[in-house]
Amino acid sequence: MNEKERARRPGGRSARVAAQVHQAVTELISERGYGNFTVGEVAARAGVADSSIYRRWGSLETLLSEVALTRLNTQSPMPDTGTLSGDLRTYAAQVAREITGPDGPAVLHLAIALSSSGERGRQAGESLRAERTRQLQGMLDRARDRGEPALDAFDVLDHILAPMYIRVLFGTELTPEYVDGLVDRML
Amino acid sequence: MNEKERARRPGGRSARVAAQVHQAVTELISERGYGNFTVGEVAARAGVADSSIYRRWGSLETLLSEVALTRLNTQSPMPDTGTLSGDLRTYAAQVAREITGPDGPAVLHLAIALSSSGERGRQAGESLRAERTRQLQGMLDRARDRGEPALDAFDVLDHILAPMYIRVLFGTELTPEYVDGLVDRML
Incomplete structure (x- = not known):
């Protein structure tokens, strides 16, 4: 079930x-x-059957990619500061904070692990990147x-x-000066 | 005579x-x-004792990084075409061929695995990158x-x-047009 379908049935069992x-x-x-646990451990912790997870998400990879997207959208929403320079600086600083935080390398490793873990993982990684x-x-x-100038994602x-x-x-290490320098170079 | 000196003596047992x-x-x-074998398997294949490998290289990570560097230096030596543009284009095309080849993603995964596998792996990865x-x-x-213009590595x-x-x-996918475009943008 995707976000839209869920939004239509708030409060349902699903x-x-x-x-x-x-x-x-x-x-x-x-x-x-990221990645150091099984579907069975997620199910036990959530108090649901393994089969419920497989039925809805199909695989641990798809579930991880959905959780990663939710996390990114919550912790690093796209900025809207009113200027291209402000948006890019804020966005770059958010990403820097996210990837250098305690789970940051793990999130990157997940993205890479997904891309190299078969067709299902590749699709899950691809859909995460496509949405962002x-x-x-x-x-x-x-x-x-x-x-303002037109840039391509x-x-x-x-x-x-990258x-x-x-x-x-x-x-x-990523310093704020280094991150700002990447934005300056692009602008 | 230390290990390094012994290794340099051509024809010696080392x-x-x-x-x-x-x-x-x-x-x-x-x-x-890359990474899907142990020191014991390397030793058995090479017909030497495990302890010979640990004594000389200290860890599998150090050995892998030395082999990776040797491989890069052989298969992708730094070009010397006489122009900056020719050098950069040749170098970028070599790297693209290397990382999209059959072992390419594995080489990148190794570089990343080294960087996240404790102090010895971090040092081995760092020395590989420093040399290149x-x-x-x-x-x-x-x-x-x-x-010609002065660029920084x-x-x-x-x-x-990146x-x-x-x-x-x-x-x-990496297309030749994409790779050339990265070089053009830098020049």
Whole structure:
């Protein structure tokens, strides 16, 4: 069931199960890090049957990607500051904070693990990235509609996000000056 | 005479052991992928004792990083075409070929696994990257000495290598046009 369908049936049994399962995943992530638990452990923690999780999400990968998207949308919503420069700076700082936080490398490892864990994982990773890219392009399109330069979400991915991701994956520090420098270079 | 000095003596017993161990690692990598084997399996394949590997390399991570560096230096030596543009295009195309080849994602996963596998892995990954960065800076410095623009190896890492790495890690295709576009943008 997707977000829209759930939104149409607030308070239903499905919605309660989804909330319990998301909560269980969030707790297991904070206790053990992304990927260090099984569907059975999520089910036990949420007080639901394993089969309920498989029926609704199909796989642990799909569930993890849904929880990751919910987390990103809550903790790092796309900014709307009124200027392209303000939006990009705020967004880059949010992403930097997210990926250097306690779960940050784990979130990146999850994205990579999904992409290399078979067709189902690849699709789950792809749908997570597609949704965040769509949101990012929306932020850039608002700037263009205000008469500011038109940027492409993939340029932001390549020249602001990718350098930050690689530095974190390689264990290098991200300073605010470095992050601002990536934005300045793009602007 | 320390381990390093002994390893440098061509034809010595140390050099033979190193060659056998590198060969065993290369075979295991091509059969199973980076990281899917133990020191014991490398030792058995190379016909040496586990303790010889631990004594010389200290850990599987250090050995893997040495083999990865040897492989990169052989298969993707820094180009010297006589122009900055030619060097960067050749280098970017080599890296693209390397990371999209059969072992490419595995090499990137190794670099990332090293960085997140404790202090010894972090140091091995760091020394691998430091050596390649030093070589890359040498290529850029030759261009500067010819009167071409002076570039920094970290700019090449951030804006040519990082976007390619992230696309490969996320399972996206790298086209030659895309790779050339990254170089054009930098030049």
